[in-house]
Amino acid sequence: MTPARPDIDVRPITEAEIPDWTRALNTGFLRSPEVSAEEVADRGTYIVPSRTLGAFDAGRCVATFRSFEQELTAVGGTPVAADAISNVTVTSTHRRRGLLTRMMAHDLAAAKERGDVVATLIAAEYPIYGRYGFGPATWTTEWTIDVPRAGLDPRWSGPEDGGRIDLVDGDEVRKLGPELHERLRRAQPGAIDRSERWWQVSTGARRLDRESWTEPFYAVYRAADGTVEGLSAYVCDGTWSDAKQPLNTATVKGLVAVTPAAERALWLHVCSIDWVVKVRSGRRAPDDLLPLVLPNPRAASITTQADWLWVRILDVVRALEARTYEGTGALVLEVADRAGGGRGGGAPPPPPPTAAFRYLVIAAGPVTH
Numbered sequence: 001m002t003p004a005r006p007d008i009d010v011r012p013i014t015e016a017e018i019p020d021w022t023r024a025l026n027t028g029f030l031r032s033p034e035v036s037a038e039e040v041a042d043r044g045t046y047i048v049p050s051r052t053l054g055a056f057d058a059g060r061c062v063a064t065f066r067s068f069e070q071e072l073t074a075v076g077g078t079p080v081a082a083d084a085i086s087n088v089t090v091t092s093t094h095r096r097r098g099l100l101t102r103m104m105a106h107d108l109a110a111a112k113e114r115g116d117v118v119a120t121l122i123a124a125e126y127p128i129y130g131r132y133g134f135g136p137a138t139w140t141t142e143w144t145i146d147v148p149r150a151g152l153d154p155r156w157s158g159p160e161d162g163g164r165i166d167l168v169d170g171d172e173v174r175k176l177g178p179e180l181h182e183r184l185r186r187a188q189p190g191a192i193d194r195s196e197r198w199w200q201v202s203t204g205a206r207r208l209d210r211e212s213w214t215e216p217f218y219a220v221y222r223a224a225d226g227t228v229e230g231l232s233a234y235v236c237d238g239t240w241s242d243a244k245q246p247l248n249t250a251t252v253k254g255l256v257a258v259t260p261a262a263e264r265a266l267w268l269h270v271c272s273i274d275w276v277v278k279v280r281s282g283r284r285a286p287d288d289l290l291p292l293v294l295p296n297p298r299a300a301s302i303t304t305q306a307d308w309l310w311v312r313i314l315d316v317v318r319a320l321e322a323r324t325y326e327g328t329g330a331l332v333l334e335v336a337d338r339a340g341g342g343r344g345g346g347a348p349p350p351p352p353p354t355a356a357f358r359y360l361v362i363a364a365g366p367v368t369h
């Protein structure tokens, strides 16, 4: 490793530095380094300069790091404040000189100061973040369904439970989706909140010229009493065989359901569309209902199984207090945190290299699942 260069400035950026920072970000993610005025204007609408770090070598941005406010649902359904980390890059000319380590230390110290309970991120590569106290907290699975083998009734025409499925447009999704996701994520440990911007980007209402976009089909499930309980988005690829057989793959871009009935109906819907012979599920939780709603679950084979959200506890006491427990009892945990970041209550960090400290956790909560 090249020795760290203290003359490289690591600090929050100013608004005027957004174009240079964006160029460095695109470079680090191996996208065209060209930055359009449109992209700069778009970033200006959501990045918070004080939480957007850059490393500057002779005035040029060579590393990027950004964090934003997030809520993460703990086991039992209590949301905790999270420091969501994103846009982490170090330009290839400046790698392995400790720039990521400096930016991470800066951001985690600020998060702790603010009182965030955890920090979260989605790791580009598995080996990067363990050293900073992160670990994989949720996992993701993607299935590919061989539809002709799924055993589905070719006469199926919709839910048998009195509910109904309607196709809607992006405007309708932006109206119905946020409330639906709120209901889901408040009941789902490991789920995070979604911003208004998230809904705009994922429904194509906000997109950059350089990004390609195919408008998906959107399906909404309503229960018999009219309550919206589920929503899916999928695209189809239009493939036909040379022998004039329809061979479409439907790729599910998202499926949010707050009841098993909605979840089942939306999967059966996408698997029952004429011409579709393969369905890619998109990223689901490993314990998703999907394979079991098929008469032949073996028709759904796992194509991706990987870590997803990584979490770094910043305040052990509040993180443990936020969750509920199966029963009442006492549990003593010994926590060793080289950075001292996991210790709650604003106490000074323990001396390096490792200092263990003990927490007595008294659990007295209702059984929640």
Ligand SMILES: CC(=O)SCCNC(=O)CCNC(=O)[C@H](O)C(C)(C)COP(=O)(O)OP(=O)(O)OC[C@H]1O[C@@H](n2cnc3c(N)ncnc32)[C@H](O)[C@@H]1OP(=O)(O)O
Pocket: 001, 028, 029, 085, 086, 087, 088, 089, 090, 091, 094, 095, 096, 097, 098, 099, 100, 101, 102, 121, 122, 123, 124, 125, 127, 128, 131
């Ligand atoms: C949440 C997100 O945004 S995920 C996206 C992460 N970004 C990318 O993957 C883009 C491409 N990669 C990069 O930009 C850079 O290589 C980074 C950001 C991953 C690392 O930045 P660097 O400044 O080189 O890291 P830094 O010098 O601080 O490294 C600290 C330690 O981590 C190790 N490390 C850094 N990156 C990696 C890696 N990809 N794989 C394994 N070890 C790594 C270093 O070897 C070093 O180890 P040491 O302390 O034992 O000597």
